[in-house]
Amino acid sequence: MYLRCIECGHTHPPTLRYACAACGGILRVEGESGLAPPPGLPPGMWRHAARLGVTDPGAIVSLGEGETPLLRAPHLEAAIPGFRGELWLKDETRNPSGSFKDRAISAGISKAIELGARGVVCASSGNAGASVAAYAARAGLGAIIIVPAHTPDGKVTQIAAHGAVLLKVPGHYSRSYDLAAALAERHGYANLTTTFINPWAVDGLKLVGPEIRAQLGGRVPDLVLVPTGSGPLVEGVARGFAAEGFAGAAGPRLVAVQAEGCAPIVRAFEAGAERVEAWGMPDTIASGISDPLIGYERDGTHTLRLVRQSGGTAVAVSDDALRGAMRLLARRAGLYAEPTGASPIAALPALLARGLVPEGAVVVCLITGHGFKDGRAYQEMPARIHPVPEPGDLAAVARLCESALAEKD
Numbered sequence: 001m002y003l004r005c006i007e008c009g010h011t012h013p014p015t016l017r018y019a020c021a022a023c024g025g026i027l028r029v030e031g032e033s034g035l036a037p038p039p040g041l042p043p044g045m046w047r048h049a050a051r052l053g054v055t056d057p058g059a060i061v062s063l064g065e066g067e068t069p070l071l072r073a074p075h076l077e078a079a080i081p082g083f084r085g086e087l088w089l090k091d092e093t094r095n096p097s098g099s100f101k102d103r104a105i106s107a108g109i110s111k112a113i114e115l116g117a118r119g120v121v122c123a124s125s126g127n128a129g130a131s132v133a134a135y136a137a138r139a140g141l142g143a144i145i146i147v148p149a150h151t152p153d154g155k156v157t158q159i160a161a162h163g164a165v166l167l168k169v170p171g172h173y174s175r176s177y178d179l180a181a182a183l184a185e186r187h188g189y190a191n192l193t194t195t196f197i198n199p200w201a202v203d204g205l206k207l208v209g210p211e212i213r214a215q216l217g218g219r220v221p222d223l224v225l226v227p228t229g230s231g232p233l234v235e236g237v238a239r240g241f242a243a244e245g246f247a248g249a250a251g252p253r254l255v256a257v258q259a260e261g262c263a264p265i266v267r268a269f270e271a272g273a274e275r276v277e278a279w280g281m282p283d284t285i286a287s288g289i290s291d292p293l294i295g296y297e298r299d300g301t302h303t304l305r306l307v308r309q310s311g312g313t314a315v316a317v318s319d320d321a322l323r324g325a326m327r328l329l330a331r332r333a334g335l336y337a338e339p340t341g342a343s344p345i346a347a348l349p350a351l352l353a354r355g356l357v358p359e360g361a362v363v364v365c366l367i368t369g370h371g372f373k374d375g376r377a378y379q380e381m382p383a384r385i386h387p388v389p390e391p392g393d394l395a396a397v398a399r400l401c402e403s404a405l406a407e408k409d
């Protein structure tokens with residue numbers, strides 16, 4: 001195993017390194033450990049330990065991440081005008097801390113421990129921080145988590161509950177990113193920020209593709225819709241299919257979904273640009289993808305290339321569309337997602353309008369984060385809640401239920 005720069009090809013030994021020594025480019029893990037699945041771990045992605053980067057089984061920190069369900073959603077299909085394909089939901093809310101970040105953090109913290117890290121630091125829009133806090137607690141390591149001051153309460157509470165040191169920094173996420181990089185250096189802590197900065201963490205996302213293909217009985221989906229911040233999850237999906245022989249245009253078309261209030265990759269895609277430019281101040285309810293990429297625009301450029309190589313596209317969705325998608329997921333598919341997690345559903349009408357979802361298309365939406373983390377948007381939705389001051393009057397309660405059930409939801 002070694003680290004290779006995706007820009008200049010320079011190779012480095014397999015250590016904790018965050019950028020190419022020659023050009024500053026993004027590093028990628030090449031090779032696999034070949035490790036036999038260690039006994040005693042909970043079910044999940046370490047079943048495929050051989051494909052990941054950890055060579056010392058004693059270093060693995062797992063809470064049972066990965067191997068999440070892929071659910072067909074017939075009632076949701078019927079509720080989307082013009083949709084005549086198969087809609088599948090990859091339910092990443094089921095990961096231990098409630099988002100797909102657990103895949104990257106389990107891989108990244110395990111490798112950091114193998115390489116002798118004394119503690120971990122992470123800049124996060126909330127979910128990566130919650131994941132790092134949980135895995136550091138499980139490993140008995142100190143954790144410093146840095147989040148933007150406007151991070152949703154549910155995520156802040158979750159991080160604090162695990163005992164991490166939590167630093168709230170005013171302004172956009174990129175400021176937290178810079179502070180994390182500086183603190184990691186000063187303390188000798190591993191940086192588990194989940195942009196493309198830690199190649200061992202990003203490497204942990206590549207099993208998503210093979211899981212989807214196995215769950216579809218060996219079929220490759222036509223489209224995979226990915227909520228996209230800087231894009232490690234897009235790369236994970238692309239790499240996973242490539243590893244099984246479905247690289248670039250032979251793999252699924254990848255759709256990067258962003259929020260209209262923070263859409264640097266969509267803007268570059270639509271302009272036909274080669275490079276992604278940083279966004280200003282994000283303004284959206286989708287906290288999980290509010291990443292303006294200031295100072296690491298190259299991450300977005302890399303993701304843009306992956307999307308183009310797949311023959312895919314990039315779509316921005318409004319906050320209203322996100323609320324509508326959350327409602328549909330909750331009421332037509334039984335899934336409770338945070339705004340970001342519902343963004344692929346919000347993107348479907350735009351893809352249909354562009355003719356990208358032909359009849360019979362197999363469409364996979366990655367539902368990346370749990371509704372428990374940020375329930376505010378649901379609280380503003382009309383709900384069928386009724387006070388029952390006299391529960392003894394069964395006939396009246398039954399009448400109430402009958403009329404409430406008959407209302408359109």
Ligand SMILES: *Cc1c(COP(=O)(O)O)cnc(C)c1O
Nearest residue numbers: 127229230231232233288368369
């Ligand atoms: C971090 C996050 C994303 C974005 O993932 P990237 O790999 O950074 O592009 C999407 N959804 C949720 C819920 C997230 O927490």
Ligand SMILES: [Zn+2]
Nearest residue numbers: 005008020023
């Ligand atoms: Zn390089």
